Amino acid sequence: MTVAPAKAVDKAxxxxxxxxxxxxxYAGTSDPALERDLKSLATQSGEFKRAYEGKLAGLSGADLLxxxxxxxxxxxLAGRVGSYAQLAYAGNMTDPELARxxxxxxxxxxxxxxxxxxxxxxxxxxxxxxxxKQLAHVPLQRYQPWLDAVRAFRPHQLSDEAERLLxxxxxxxxxxxxxxxxxxxxxxxxxxxxxxLTSNEVLNLLTDRDGAKRKAAAMGLHKGLKDNQRIFALVTxxxxxxxxVEDKWRNFARPVSSRNLANQVEDEVVDALVTAVKESYPKxxxxxxxxxxxxxxxxxxxxxxxxxxxxxxxxxLIPWAEATKSVLDAYREFSPELAEVGKQFFDKNWIDAPSxxxxxxxxxxxxxxxxxxxxxxxxxxxRTRDVMTLAHELGHGVYQVxxxxxxxLLADTPLTLAETASVFGEMLTFQSLLxxxxxxxxxxxxxxxxxxDMLNTVVRQIAMHNFETALHAERRSGEVMxxxxxxxxxxxxxxxxxxxxxxxxxxxxxVYWSYIPHFIHVPFYVYAYAFGDCLVNSLYAxxxxxxxxxxxxxxxxxxAGGTKRHKELLAPFGLNAxxxxxxxxxxxxxxxxxxxxxxx
Numbered sequence: 001m002t003v004a005p006a007k008a009v010d011k012a013x014x015x016x017x018x019x020x021x022x023x024x025x026y027a028g029t030s031d032p033a034l035e036r037d038l039k040s041l042a043t044q045s046g047e048f049k050r051a052y053e054g055k056l057a058g059l060s061g062a063d064l065l066x067x068x069x070x071x072x073x074x075x076x077l078a079g080r081v082g083s084y085a086q087l088a089y090a091g092n093m094t095d096p097e098l099a100r101x102x103x104x105x106x107x108x109x110x111x112x113x114x115x116x117x118x119x120x121x122x123x124x125x126x127x128x129x130x131x132x133k134q135l136a137h138v139p140l141q142r143y144q145p146w147l148d149a150v151r152a153f154r155p156h157q158l159s160d161e162a163e164r165l166l167x168x169x170x171x172x173x174x175x176x177x178x179x180x181x182x183x184x185x186x187x188x189x190x191x192x193x194x195x196x197l198t199s200n201e202v203l204n205l206l207t208d209r210d211g212a213k214r215k216a217a218a219m220g221l222h223k224g225l226k227d228n229q230r231i232f233a234l235v236t237x238x239x240x241x242x243x244x245v246e247d248k249w250r251n252f253a254r255p256v257s258s259r260n261l262a263n264q265v266e267d268e269v270v271d272a273l274v275t276a277v278k279e280s281y282p283k284x285x286x287x288x289x290x291x292x293x294x295x296x297x298x299x300x301x302x303x304x305x306x307x308x309x310x311x312x313x314x315x316x317l318i319p320w321a322e323a324t325k326s327v328l329d330a331y332r333e334f335s336p337e338l339a340e341v342g343k344q345f346f347d348k349n350w351i352d353a354p355s356x357x358x359x360x361x362x363x364x365x366x367x368x369x370x371x372x373x374x375x376x377x378x379x380x381x382x383r384t385r386d387v388m389t390l391a392h393e394l395g396h397g398v399y400q401v402x403x404x405x406x407x408x409l410l411a412d413t414p415l416t417l418a419e420t421a422s423v424f425g426e427m428l429t430f431q432s433l434l435x436x437x438x439x440x441x442x443x444x445x446x447x448x449x450x451x452x453d454m455l456n457t458v459v460r461q462i463a464m465h466n467f468e469t470a471l472h473a474e475r476r477s478g479e480v481m482x483x484x485x486x487x488x489x490x491x492x493x494x495x496x497x498x499x500x501x502x503x504x505x506x507x508x509x510x511v512y513w514s515y516i517p518h519f520i521h522v523p524f525y526v527y528a529y530a531f532g533d534c535l536v537n538s539l540y541a542x543x544x545x546x547x548x549x550x551x552x553x554x555x556x557x558x559x560a561g562g563t564k565r566h567k568e569l570l571a572p573f574g575l576n577a578x579x580x581x582x583x584x585x586x587x588x589x590x591x592x593x594x595x596x597x598x599x600x
């Protein structure tokens with residue numbers, strides 16, 4: 001059988017796609033304002049060091065507040081410069097001039113920040129009783145959540161000299177390996193039936209209606225990754241060893257512990273989440289993929305059919321204008337205010353949607369800084385999943401806008417909470433689309449698509465978390481060969497997906513670990529997706545049960561930014577993530593959707 005050549009989606013079918021306007025940060029890479037701001041930062045940081053180094057414990061509450069205010073102002077300006085460099089680079093990571101620009105900006109910001117590094121180190125050396133007296137100054141109390149988050153790392157802080165060395169070398173250490181991974185992935189082209197495609201274009205073909213195209217894409221991706229697995233294994237091994245060394249010096253008990261501390265969530269809460277999801281594999285992913293295999297007329301699905309369209313799915317392309325309307329309408333049904341915040345992203349060119357060579361192949365919402373506004377990066381191909389990705393990233397964006405008034409030190413949220421608004425935005429959009437669909441066959445397709453998205457968000461992310469856990473544990477005994485990494489990957493994926501997906505010992509899927517950027521950029525990030533999904537499922541159940549006043553409380557939660565921890569934020573909704581039943585309640589929503597599918 002002859003297979004038609006694979007190709008990217010015809011942009012004309014999608015209508016005009018927006019490109020972001022970064023001029024709200026800087027007019028271009030040669031904008032004189034960039035150099036002006038970098039010089040200003042260098043001056044401010046030097047003055048700050050001379051004014052406060054070695055003196056924090058002796059300051060009055062009012063003077064410590066003045067120091068914090070000056071520090072926050074510098075953080076905002078540095079964040080503006082760094083955000084612009086990152087976003088410009090993300091637009092085309094294969095452009096050597098943009099790569100050089102981003103690297104030079106990173107190096108200059110790193111050197112400037114060395115001058116202010118003493119601040120958080122010295123804050124952590126202030127005795128509790130002394131800080132308590134300083135906090136008697138009422139206006140300073142606004143910053144207590146940030147101070148608490150910084151001081152949570154006190155037991156893991158090294159000497160000033162060691163901290164400075166690690167800080168200065170990060171630019172040639174972790175950051176350099178991250179850049180190598182990003183540019184390698186951006187530069188790769190995968191051969192699919194004679195067409196040279198980017199990773200994003202190939203991954204999009206894994207949802208194509210034509211099974212032959214899906215297989216060709218899967219094999220093309222396998223070959224390209226396999227040919228480069230030694231590079232990816234080197235990056236992975238190096239960063240895992242780097243983490244092990246630093247964790248040992250900082251006295252973290254487990255590889256995940258530093259991430260949990262940064263996420264302001266206890267080890268036991270994360271362990272309870274992981275255990276609950278693993279115990280639910282049989283009634284979630286195992287059951288669903290067996291059901292899908294039956295729908296597809298096979299005993300078990302090939303791995304490239306995991307996200308395949310269902311029979312009778314028209315697989316039509318969704319124009320950008322329709323996607324925009326669907327998402328904003330769903331947001332508006334929940335809260336007109338939420339929709340108005342989201343509408344700004346479309347009206348003011350805060351979104352970059354087209355897929356193009358060299359562009360970051362993923363999707364993200366970059367918060368930039370509170371004095372500016374967030375930007376969204378997508379690779380929009382017109383699939384239903386792309387609409388959900390838009391809803392997801394817009395959720396991040398509105399969260400960042402609403403939390404912005406908290407300021408540069410208090411706006412940021414831990415990863416576990418950062419995923420709340422994004423996943424909630426997806427749920428709102430899904431429920432809105434489902435409510436409008438009257439055709440039973442199309443409702444089944446919508447519901448199945450949502451289940452697959454939830455399994456990707458919960459089950460697959462916990463499987464990836466378990467992969468990371470096993471890989472980092474094995475790395476402590478020596479370098480892990482690519483073939484062994486593939487074995488660990490397949491073992492954890494096989495456990496999660498069940499017999500409904502064929503994953504033989506030598507499966508071509510074994511090398512797919514290598515394209516996941518989270519393993520490189522932010523080790524142990526991935527469980528935050530499952531945390532957010534289960535949290536949102538529980539939140540949505542509260543909303544459906546008694547929604548009067550819910551939207552107001554929800555928006556207040558988003559506005560709080562990083563000023564509260566998950567226990568405080570969930571309390572108004574009667575929820576507690578430390579309760580083991582909390583996770584079961586969230587997972588029960590997914591199981592209930594599968595029940596509905598089985599009954600159809």
